[in-house]
Amino acid sequence: xxxxxxxxxxxxxxxxVKLGDVIDQKTHEKVVxxxxxxxxxxxxxxxxxxxxxxxxxVYYDPVLLFDPKSNVIxxxxxxxxxxxxxxxxxxxxxxxxxxxxxxxxxxxxxxxxLEAVATHNGLSSEEVIAIHSSTEYLVYMIGFAPGFPYLxxxxxxxxxxxxxxxxxxxxxxxxxxxxxxxxxxxxxSPGGWQIIGRTPQSLFQPDDKSPSLLRSGDKVxxxxxxxxxxxxxxxxxx
Numbered sequence: 479x480x481x482x483x484x485x486x487x488x489x490x491x492x493x494x495v496k497l498g499d500v501i502d503q504k505t506h507e508k509v510v511x512x513x514x515x516x517x518x519x520x521x522x523x524x525x526x527x528x529x530x531x532x533x534x535x536v537y538y539d540p541v542l543l544f545d546p547k548s549n550v551i552x553x554x555x556x557x558x559x560x561x562x563x564x565x566x567x568x569x570x571x572x573x574x575x576x577x578x579x580x581x582x583x584x585x586x587x588x589x590x591x592l593e594a595v596a597t598h599n600g601l602s603s604e605e606v607i608a609i610h611s612s613t614e615y616l617v618y619m620i621g622f623a624p625g626f627p628y629l630x631x632x633x634x635x636x637x638x639x640x641x642x643x644x645x646x647x648x649x650x651x652x653x654x655x656x657x658x659x660x661x662x663x664x665x666x667s668p669g670g671w672q673i674i675g676r677t678p679q680s681l682f683q684p685d686d687k688s689p690s691l692l693r694s695g696d697k698v699x700x701x702x703x704x705x706x707x708x709x710x711x712x713x714x715x716x
Contacts, residue, residue, distance in 0.1 A: 484496040485557055485560065485561075487553055488535060488537075490540055490552075490553075491525075491537055491538055491539065491540050492535055492536065492537045492538070493535070493536045493538070493553070493556050493557065493560060494533050494534075494535050495512070495533060495534040495535075495536065495560060495564070496532065496533050497509055497512065497532060497533060497534060498532045499532065500532070501531045501532060501618065501630070503616070505531070505532050506531075506616065506618055506630075506694075506695070507695075509529045509530070509531075509532070509533075509534060509619075509694065510529075510694050510695040511567055512529070512534050512563075512564070512567060513527065513529045513534065513694060515563060515567055516534075516536070516563070519563070521538075521556075521559045522542065522543075523538045523539045523540075523542040523543040523552075523556075524536065524537070524538050525537040525538055525539055529619055529694055530619055530621075531618055531619065531628075536556070536560065538552065538556050540552040540553075543555050543556065576693075576695070576696045576697065577614070577696070577697045577698075577699065578691070578692060578696050578697070578698050578699075579698075579699050579700075579701050580653075580662065580677050580679055580698055580699070580700050580701065581677055581678065581679060581700075581701050581702075581703045581707070581708070581711065582611070582653050582675040582676065582677045582700045582701065582702060582703065583675055583676055583677075583678075583702075583703050583704065583705055583707070583708040584603075584606075584607045584610075584611075584653075584674055584675035584702055585603060585607070585674070585675065586705065588652075588673075588675050588676035588705075588708070589653070589673055589674040589675040589676065590673055591641070591654075591655075591672035591673045591674055592606060592607075592673075592674040592675070594638070594672060595636065595638045595655055595672050595674055598638045598639075599635055599636060599637070599638065601635065601636075606636060606674065607674075607675075607702055609633050609635055609636055610632075610633075610636060610660065610674065610700060611699070611700040611701060611702050613631055613632060613633055613699070613700075614631065614697050614698070614699050615629040615630065615631045615632065615660065615697065615698040615699070615700075616629065616630045616631050616695075616696075616697060616698075617629060617692050617693065617694055617695060617696040617697070617698060618630050618694065619694050620690055620692065620693065620694060623663070623664055623665050623667050623682075624664060624665060624682045624684070624689065624690065625664030625665070625681040625682030625689065625690040625691060625692070626661060626662065626663065626664045626665075626681070627661060627662060627664075627681070627692045627696075627698065628659065628661060629659065629660050629661055629662075629698060630659070632655070632658060632659060632660045634658060636655055636660070637655070637657060637658040638655050638656075638657070638672050639657060640656045640657065640670040640671055640672065641670045641671070641672060643670075644668055644669055644670035645668060645669060645670070645673075646668050647666055647667070647668065648663050648666065648667060648668065648669045648671075648673060649663070649666055649676060650663060650664065650665050650666045650680075651663065651664075651676045651677045651678065651679065651680070651681070652673045652675075652676050653673070653674055653675040653676060653677060653700070654669070654671030654672055654673045654674065655671060655672045655674060656670065656671035656672070662677060662681055664681035664682040664690075665682055675700075676708070677700075678708050678709075678711040678712040679691065679711070
């Protein structure tokens, strides 16, 4: 539900809708609900919307929304539209969550920082794998890189600071820990997260109708696999 909201301008063609003050399940549900509604009911002049942890930014074309016969500026028209949408969403319930299983080969060349994470937290590598793969994570948003999921819900026993020296290239599919968060590198990119494993599952397929495997609101669970299973699944995906 969306009982509370605040609006603020972003330049002359954007509106930031504040849906909460903290990163939690309740605020996330508001963001997902609003995203789903905007996706299905775009208003004339809307260009795109960008969800984040606690806000929704809506971009619009002020030229298309300008009415020379009216004293109402485009920003005020957008506020009226969004305000009506939020009011309608107060009566709407969240849909059922989607659970996505991600296979991961932990340690070895796929997870060069697994031992560092274990040592930092006073755990064995096996305990890190067991804890990491026994949790159900929530996809708060997709960002940083195409298809990269920001996952919430990691056990605090695994929290580890980022590397003091970031790597120039982290392979696609790498699963890492950065502070109190865990995530999956959807494409090869630089990064400073502690890499504990890698998945053969592709998270970003630019040629697909829905290029991102995961979406905001999904639940994710990691499943440990062997190097052989990793190789077999990778061959199938090629």
